[in-house]
Amino acid sequence: MKNIRFIFYGIIFSFILIRVEAISWFRIQEMFHFQSFHMYGVLLSGIAVAMIGLKLLNKYAGIETKSKPLQLPANIIGGISFGIGWGITGACSAPLYSLIGLQLWPATIALLGALIGTFIYAVLKKKLPHNYEFRNKTDKNTSTAISQ
Amino acid sequence: MNQLYDIIFVKPWPWWVGGPLIGIFVILLLIIERKQLGISSSYQYICAKVSPWKLDYFKEPEKNAWQFFFILGVIAGGAILSFLTPAYEIGISEETIVTLDQIGIHEQKGFAPAEIYNFSTSSLLVIGLGGVLLGFGARYANGCTAGHAIMGCAQLAPSSIITTIGFFVGGLLATYLIIPLIL
Numbered sequence: 001m002k003n004i005r006f007i008f009y010g011i012i013f014s015f016i017l018i019r020v021e022a023i024s025w026f027r028i029q030e031m032f033h034f035q036s037f038h039m040y041g042v043l044l045s046g047i048a049v050a051m052i053g054l055k056l057l058n059k060y061a062g063i064e065t066k067s068k069p070l071q072l073p074a075n076i077i078g079g080i081s082f083g084i085g086w087g088i089t090g091a092c093s094a095p096l097y098s099l100i101g102l103q104l105w106p107a108t109i110a111l112l113g114a115l116i117g118t119f120i121y122a123v124l125k126k127k128l129p130h131n132y133e134f135r136n137k138t139d140k141n142t143s144t145a146i147s148q
Numbered sequence: 149m150n151q152l153y154d155i156i157f158v159k160p161w162p163w164w165v166g167g168p169l170i171g172i173f174v175i176l177l178l179i180i181e182r183k184q185l186g187i188s189s190s191y192q193y194i195c196a197k198v199s200p201w202k203l204d205y206f207k208e209p210e211k212n213a214w215q216f217f218f219i220l221g222v223i224a225g226g227a228i229l230s231f232l233t234p235a236y237e238i239g240i241s242e243e244t245i246v247t248l249d250q251i252g253i254h255e256q257k258g259f260a261p262a263e264i265y266n267f268s269t270s271s272l273l274v275i276g277l278g279g280v281l282l283g284f285g286a287r288y289a290n291g292c293t294a295g296h297a298i299m300g301c302a303q304l305a306p307s308s309i310i311t312t313i314g315f316f317v318g319g320l321l322a323t324y325l326i327i328p329l330i331l
Binding site for chain 2: 022028030052091093119125128
């Protein structure tokens with residue numbers, strides 16, 4: 001039960017997301033219609049502060065972070081799929097949980113869908129193109145080209 | 149006192165309050181817990197715990213256990229705020245109110261429109277399918293808005309920048325092609 005303290009972090013994170021309206025379907029629509037700077041401001045200022053913090057942590061505390069590996073087909077197709085889900089439900093992963101807490105009960109169906117989507121990915125994982133398969137293919141192509 | 153309560157709990161925060169707080173949160177989580185912000189691995193954890201099938205993807209769920217407790221907190225945070233903020237004020241632009249009215253979303257209140265977030269079969273189907281795309285995409289892309297768009301872009305990781313562009317392409321497709329179709 002050493003992980004129980006993370007409930008506290010979750011409450012704080014949820015509080016910030018709700019109060020700045022990052023969980024609002026309307027705000028997400030506003031963002032995708034380019035009608036307000038609000039959500040761009042939230043994302044860009046959040047990224048900027050985190051970026052400066054990461055640089056300082058790295059320089060003065062020696063804390064390094066791991067970047068997610070580049071997997072082009074996965075990043076692109078997965079990203080677009082996630083984006084469509086984000087646009088429809090007006091909530092990404094954390095806001096979906098916040099909405100359930102706010103007793104917007106249809107959000108539970110979206111979460112159920114997300115879990116089904118995760119199952120679909122787990123089953124299909126080996127058949128889906130990820131970066132390394134993509135690279136293998138190009139390697140094969142170049143090697144046949146050379147042997148020819 | 150009442151004014152302070154309004155500012156903290158009732159009036160929508162401007163972006164320059166919430167955005168930097170998210171950034172500070174990311175850094176504190178890293179300093180105190182040595183954890184990189186991420187949410188969607190919680191799906192992997194929950195599925196691994198309930199899966200009747202043994203799939204490779206569901207091996208070693210415990211490394212994501214902290215995210216499961218984190219999302220329990222996110223749910224709790226929503227529940228707590230629902231009691232602290234009885235009269236919620238919405239802060240979207242006039243322009244968006246007009247646009248949404250034109251496509252059939254007439255009442256802009258709360259966090260989501262009643263036209264989409266309701267219990268009719270068609271709405272549940274739409275939200276459920278949106279959820280499927282959300283969950284599948286997050287796991288296939290190896291992260292969501294938290295892990296890729298915020299944490300990953302702050303690292304200037306190429307994978308995260310490309311995925312974030314993908315998020316926006318998908319979001320624009322949904323906004324301009326799918327939402328008008330389902331209303």
